[in-house]
Amino acid sequence: MTDRLSRRVFLGRSATSAMGGFLALSALSATSQYKYASRLGFQAYTVRDLLMTTAASTLQRISSIGYREMELYDPAHAVNLVPLAAANGLHVVGSHLPDLFATDRAWQDWRAAGEPAVPAGFDLDGILAIAQHHSLFLLGYASGAPKSAYSSEADYRAFVRLLDRIGARCRAVGASFIYHNHCREFELIGSRTYFDVIAENSDPEHVAFEVDVCWAAQAGVDPSALISNLGRRVLAIHLKDRSAAVDASPLTEMSTENERRIVAEVGRGVLDIPGILTAAHGARVRNVIVEQDFTPADPVASLAASYSYVRKLGLSYG
Numbered sequence: 001m002t003d004r005l006s007r008r009v010f011l012g013r014s015a016t017s018a019m020g021g022f023l024a025l026s027a028l029s030a031t032s033q034y035k036y037a038s039r040l041g042f043q044a045y046t047v048r049d050l051l052m053t054t055a056a057s058t059l060q061r062i063s064s065i066g067y068r069e070m071e072l073y074d075p076a077h078a079v080n081l082v083p084l085a086a087a088n089g090l091h092v093v094g095s096h097l098p099d100l101f102a103t104d105r106a107w108q109d110w111r112a113a114g115e116p117a118v119p120a121g122f123d124l125d126g127i128l129a130i131a132q133h134h135s136l137f138l139l140g141y142a143s144g145a146p147k148s149a150y151s152s153e154a155d156y157r158a159f160v161r162l163l164d165r166i167g168a169r170c171r172a173v174g175a176s177f178i179y180h181n182h183c184r185e186f187e188l189i190g191s192r193t194y195f196d197v198i199a200e201n202s203d204p205e206h207v208a209f210e211v212d213v214c215w216a217a218q219a220g221v222d223p224s225a226l227i228s229n230l231g232r233r234v235l236a237i238h239l240k241d242r243s244a245a246v247d248a249s250p251l252t253e254m255s256t257e258n259e260r261r262i263v264a265e266v267g268r269g270v271l272d273i274p275g276i277l278t279a280a281h282g283a284r285v286r287n288v289i290v291e292q293d294f295t296p297a298d299p300v301a302s303l304a305a306s307y308s309y310v311r312k313l314g315l316s317y318g
Contacts, residue, residue, distance in 0.1 A: 001083075002278075002291050003169070008081075013112045013261060020198075024179055030094040034280065036277060036280075036288045036310060036315065037066065037307065037310045037311040037313075038068070039068045039069055039297070040066070040067055040068065040069070040288055040289075040307060041067065041068070041069030041070060041093060041287055041288065041290065041311060042062060042067050042069075042070060042071070042076070042214075042289060042290045042291070042303055043070075043071045043073065043238065043289050043290065044070060044071065044073050044074075044081065045291060045293070045301060046290070046291055046292045046293075046295070046299050046302070047062070047299045048073070048227055049299075050228050050299065050300070051077065051081070051256045054083060054182040055081065055084055056084055056087075056088075058300065059081075059084055059085055059087075059088045059090060060088050061216045061300050062088075062090070062300060062303060063088040063089045065300075065303060065304045065307050066305060066307055066311065067090065067228060067290075067303070068089065068090060068091060069090065069091050069092075069093050069287065069289070070085050070090045070091070070092045070093065070095050071092070071093060071095060071096075071138070071140075071236075071287075071289050072092060072094070072095035072096070072136075073096055074095075078092075078095065078130060078134050078216050082134050084222075089313050090135060092134070093136065093137065093138055093287055094136050094137060094138025094139060094178075094287070095136060095139070095140065095167075096125075096139075096140040096141065096142050096180070096284060097127065097139060097140065097141045097143075098122070098143075099143040100118075100119055100141070100143065100146075100162065101119065101145075101146040102124055103146075104146050104147060104148045106119055106120075106121065106146070106255070107119075107146040107148055107149065110121070110162075111158065115158060115161065115162070115185075116163070117165055117169075118165065118166065118296070119162075119257075123170055124166065127139075128170070128173050129193055130252055131173070132173060136175070137174070137175055137176060138175070138176055138178055138210075138235060138236060138287065139175045139176065139177050139178065140177075140178045140180050140210050140236075141163070141166075141177070141178070141179055141180060142182070142183065142186065142210075144182060145159040145194075145247050146159075146178040150184070150187070152196065153189055153190075153197060156189070156193060156194055156197050157197060160197060160198050160201045160202050160207075162200075163177070163179060163198070163202055163207050164202050164206050164207060165202050165206075166200070166206075167203070167205075167206030167207045167208075168203075168205075168206045170206075171205065171206055176235055177206060177207055177208065178207075178208045178209055178210040178235050178236060179202075179207055179208070179209050179210065179214050180209075180210040180212055180238065181195060181199060181209070181210075181211060181215060181216060182212065182219075182247070182254055182317035183215050183218055183219040183250050183251070183252045183254065184219075184250055184251065185198065185219075185250075186216070186219035186220065186221050186250040187219075187250040187251060188250075191279045193250070198294070199230065199233070200237075204233055207233075208233050208234070208235045209230055209233050209234050209235070209239065209257035210235065210236040210238060210289075211223060211226055211227055211234055211236075211238070212229070212237070212238040212240070212270060212291075213227075213237055213238065213239060213240065213276050214238070214240040214241065214242045214262065214263055214269075214271070217242045217248065217271055218242055218246070218248055218249075218262055219248065219249065219250040219252065220248040220249060220250060223271070223276055223279075224272065224275045224278070224279040224280050225279075226274070226286065227279040227280055227283050228279045228282060228283060230283065231283050232283060232284060234280070234283050234285050235262065235285065235286065236285065236286070236287035236288070236289055237276070237280055237285055237288055237289065237290070238268060238288075238289055238290075238291045239266055239273070239276070239277075239288050239289065239290050239306070239310075240263050240264070240290065240292055240293075241263070241264040241265060241268055241269030241270070241271050241273065241289050242262055242263070242264065242269045242271050243261065243263075243264045243269050243270065243271055244269075244270050245261040245262060245264055246258055246261055246262050246291075256294070259293045261311065263292055263293045263294060264292075265292065265295075265302050265306045266290060266305070266306035266309050266310060267305070267306065267308075267309030267310075268305070270308075273309070273310070273313070274313055274315065277310070277313070277315055278315070281315075288310075290303060290307070290310075293302055
């Protein structure tokens, strides 16, 4: 997920019912059979163009493949897509927040104001109100830090403090705030990475993770090891495969051209998908969400290919 301006989503859950749902989720993770194919999810961004024109028939096609969960990417779609998804046997489990800093000026203004609770223009109250209305429990952030935050560890720590504040607000209404990685978080700063700074300096009660296995691998990181090391802080993964068309580097440019060359259907790339799902089981990850930023042709056909591969693996964990 890489479009900082268009991939904006709101979610949350009501304060009265969502905390109970969060506790139920923990219990489910501890006891359920991890047959991921039986409740595999997909990210709506994969079929973004189709949802603009043929939403109902597109969701029916995806449901008929066997998908049972869905993650949104745009707040404007929630009012229409949540009921359409339900009508087609799909449970919308979460969505992504809008970009905190669409421009570096927004970051500069926030720092100049002495780091208020959230940057000006970022309406977290409105986001959580929409969230509560649609009873969603995963709230993801995928836009990363502003470029200027990478100038020093101190600046990056300021970004992490903001993640903590937002996560605390989400937790107060029963939602789980999850940070979604791309590549640059794995750039070294001294002897560790920026991702390490997030994991080590954020409160586990406020900040969890949605590991994108393809972009972690593209950064040169073993996604299975990353999931295992983060353990119970991983609430979801984005499952997609990686071709070897572009050399792995945390500085891989997140361009449309690179995304088209790198991202592949699950099972059609070089990643150890069985190992990744085994690591996800070990970390008790509940939500496995297939995403394909770009597809070679029909995106529903690509979702079908990914689902078929996961199902054929036949993995079952007691």
